[in-house]
Amino acid sequence: MVKTKKRVALVIGSGAIKCAASIGMFQVLKEENIEIDLVVGCSGGAIYGVGIAAGMEPVEIQELSDSTWTKDLMQGYLVNLKASKDGTLKFNERSGLVDDSFLNEKLKGIAGDREFADLQTPLIVVATDMKDGEPVELSEGDIFNSVRASLAIPMIFPPWEIDGTLLIDGAASNPLPIDVAIQHGADVVLAMGFTLDYRSKFRSLTAVQEQMTSIYMNNIFKNSYAFNNLAHHSEIFPIIPEFDSVISMFDIHKMPHIIERGREATLEQLPHIKRLMG
C-alpha cells in the first residue's frame, strides 16, 4: 500500500516563557490550514502543547500564557535559597526552592480536568525520570500531572511523582523531543526549539552555575537535534526564533515580541513546508 498523506508533528521544546513563540507558529499554521496530527511538548512547551492539542484559538492560548508567567511562580525562592545555603533548609530528592502551590494552581487553570483522551489532537508530554535520567513520555490520564512533571525545573520546582516514578523537567533529558515525533510515525516534523542565553558578566556563584547550565543544555539541544536529523527519513523543519535581547522568565511585557518572533521564524520556513506538503 502506498502512503500518501504526510503525518505532521508539532514539537515544542523547553524554553519557559520563550515557548510563547509557539503561539505565533500556531497562528501561521492555522492561517495556512496546515493540519497537525501530533503535538509533542517539553517543559514550558508542554503548556502551549496542551492549548494547541485542545483546539484552543491562539488568542485564548495567549491569555493563558499572560496569566502564567508571573512572579508569584517563584514564591519562596530567595528565602529558601538562603536557607539551603546556611543549612536550615534540608534538601532531598523531593525538594525545590520554590513553593509550587502557585505553579500548580496556574497549571490547573490551563489543563482543567482534561485528560489526554479529551484532546482534539494527540499530545505527548516529555519529562525525565529523576532516578536514572531517562526521558519519559506521558500521554495518558490526567494532563495536569504530566505538564507539572515536565515543568519541574531541577532544584527550583519540586519533582512530581506519577505512578511511583519521581519525575523532573523534560529539558534535563530531551529539550527538543523530535525523536518522540519520529517514533510515533511523523513524516514532517515542525520543531520549535530554544537555546538558553549566555552571560557576559559573572558576579556570583549563581551566575556561573547558570552559565554552566546554559552550556550543558545548549549542547544537549544541538547534539540531540543533530542525531534526530540524521535518523529521520523525511524533513525536520527547525523553527528557532531569534530574540534581540535576553528573555527572562517573567518578561511578560515582551510577550508580543516573543509571539512575533515565533511567527517570523515560522514564516521563514513556510515556503519549504508548503512545498513538501504539496
Added chain:
Amino acid sequence: MDIKINYVEGVGVISIGGELDAQSSAELTQFFNKQIGESSQNFVADLEGLAYSSSAGIRIFLGMSRESRRNGGDLRIAAVQPQVDKIFKLSKFDRIVKIFPSVDKAVQSFKQ
C-alpha cells in the same frame, strides 16, 4: 536546483545553486554518485548559490562526505550562505566536515 562540476587543480568543484530539500536531494545524490566513481576523490561543494538546505539536504552532504572518505578522499564545503550556515551549525555538520569561506581556500586546503 542547479548542479554543475568543474575541476580545479584535480579537485572536483561541485557548484550547487537554488534550494536543496527532500525533493531535490535525489538529483544531487545521483549527480554525485556519477562523479565519485569516475575521477578525483577530492571534492569541494561550492554553496555560494545555495539559498536553502533542509534537513534532508544535510543528510545528502553527509552521505557525500562519507562516500568521499570511503574512497580515500574528502568533501569540503565552501562559501556557505547565512541561512544554510544556520542549519549546518544547528546540525553540528560543521563539526564533521571542513568548511572554508571560498572555493579557492577549500581547493588549496587539499595541498596542505
